[in-house]
Amino acid sequence: MPKLIITADDCGLSEANNRYALDLHERGYLTAASVLANFPAYRHALELFRGCQELDVGLHLNLTDGLPVTQFGPAHSHLLRGDRHFRDKFSLYLRGLFFNKDAIHWIRSDLDFQMRR
Incomplete structure (x- = not known):
């Protein structure tokens, strides 16, 4: 077991981020990576890291950036910005939950x- 665990956070944001993480791992600097499932390059990250037996790969759950991975309706629009991305301010997000309890079911689903992705 390593004495120091260094994790590349937010893999899946872009293919370039994924390649940087792989490069750091191959040079011995990186021991783990977390992958965001709701960003365009998440599949690329999984494919890239698949052959890395020594790299611990985990999921980075995300409710504050990017697009949700499930369908949402008008009842949940207060949790999203106008461009349908998650609100990037967690305090606003929590306030939206406080005023709409039905949103908790949607968040659990997302x-x-x-x-499962």
Whole structure:
């Protein structure tokens, strides 16, 4: 077991980020990576890291940036910006939950889908 674990956070944001993480791992600087399931390059990250036996890869659950991975309706629009991305301010996000309890079911569904992806 390594004495120091160094994790590349937010893999899946872009293919370039994924390649940087792989390069750092191959040079011995990186021991783990977390992958965002709701960004365009998440599949690229999984494919890239598939052959890395020594790299611990985990899921980075995300409710504050990017697009949700599940369908959402008008009842949940207060949790999203006008461009349908998650609100990037977690305090606004929590306030939206406080005023709409039905949103909790949708959030649970989105997190579950992120884990199954």
